[in-house]
Amino acid sequence: MSTTITADKKVVEIHHYGSRHWVGDGFPVRNLIPGNTVGEQLSPFLLLDYAGPEKFDPTDSPRGVGEHPHRGFETVTIVYDGVVAHRDSTGNGGVIGPGDVQWMTAASGIVHEEMHEKEWAKKGGAFHAIQLWVNLPRSHKMSSPGYQTLLKADIPAVELGGGAGHLRVIAGEFRGVKGPAKTFTPIHLYDVRVKGGSMVEITVPSSFNAAVFVLQGEVSVNGSEPVKEAELARLDRNGERITIVAATDTIVLVLAGEPINEPVARYGPFVMNTKAELVQAVNDYQAGKMGHLS
Numbered sequence: 380m381s382t383t384i385t386a387d388k389k390v391v392e393i394h395h396y397g398s399r400h401w402v403g404d405g406f407p408v409r410n411l412i413p414g415n416t417v418g419e420q421l422s423p424f425l426l427l428d429y430a431g432p433e434k435f436d437p438t439d440s441p442r443g444v445g446e447h448p449h450r451g452f453e454t455v456t457i458v459y460d461g462v463v464a465h466r467d468s469t470g471n472g473g474v475i476g477p478g479d480v481q482w483m484t485a486a487s488g489i490v491h492e493e494m495h496e497k498e499w500a501k502k503g504g505a506f507h508a509i510q511l512w513v514n515l516p517r518s519h520k521m522s523s524p525g526y527q528t529l530l531k532a533d534i535p536a537v538e539l540g541g542g543a544g545h546l547r548v549i550a551g552e553f554r555g556v557k558g559p560a561k562t563f564t565p566i567h568l569y570d571v572r573v574k575g576g577s578m579v580e581i582t583v584p585s586s587f588n589a590a591v592f593v594l595q596g597e598v599s600v601n602g603s604e605p606v607k608e609a610e611l612a613r614l615d616r617n618g619e620r621i622t623i624v625a626a627t628d629t630i631v632l633v634l635a636g637e638p639i640n641e642p643v644a645r646y647g648p649f650v651m652n653t654k655a656e657l658v659q660a661v662n663d664y665q666a667g668k669m670g671h672l673s
């Protein structure tokens with residue numbers, strides 16, 4: 380007999396960042412996935428790097444991270460403050476600022492650079508962003524690379540009602556409103572702003588892995604202990620409902636997705652299914668098969 384009762388997804392653990400390091404000279408990050416014990420428990424999400432908030436002085440030499448490869452997954456960059464310029468070996472490129480998202484599909488392989496945008500760097504200012512790595516299923520790891528620029532205006536904001544705040548649907552769906560990102564496996568990705576003393580209730584399928592990451596403020600998730608800035612509440616796969624209660628004005632990122640139940644082999648910027656495929660990725664990169672920046 381099936382049941383229609385909606386159950387809470389329990390918070391399994393509240394994770395603090397595992398390491399703090401610079402990516403190139405432009406991105407001071409705190410790593411949440413796969414830091415500490417999160418490991419592969421959040422498939423399809425492979426990595427969450429939390430950049431900033433950090434104040435940068437004006438400079439004529441933009442900071443960032445130079446030419447490097449990726450294969451086998453997607454990089455998703457969400458900008459809260461600052462401006463990022465990107466270009467890659469397929470000839471794609473773009474500039475994203477506050478509220479914008481870049482969804483880059485590395486798949487069979489790209490080489491790219493990620494820099495502070497030139498004019499922004501000249502003025503300097505606050506920088507605040509997130510980069511996620513989203514795994515691809517075996518059937519798409521060697522697909523052609525792709526690139527989606529999701530501008531702020533393309534990302535619908537759903538008012539939560541009663542002045543509680545709003546939820547921007549980057550990927551997936553919320554209350555019937557669909558996000559613009561095209562994904563290879565089912566994913567919900569939300570940029571959520573909740574006013575202190577207010578709450579939001581989200582429902583995702585019970586088969587999905589899910590987590591709530593706090594960028595600003597403090598929340599309780601399904602009655603958990605407080606989850607504070609730069610902490611990640613990881614939820615149990617069972618259950619459907621995620622209730623976020625904000626103690627103060629908050630910015631949170633909600634990630635939920637159907638797990639990819641395949642072996643994960645990772646080495647630096649490559650994420651494949653087997654060790655042999657990683658060796659092939661290194662060889663292909665060194666042979667120039669992932670291209671070059673022109």
Ligand code: MN
Pocket residue numbers: 447449454491493
């Ligand atoms: Mn990269």
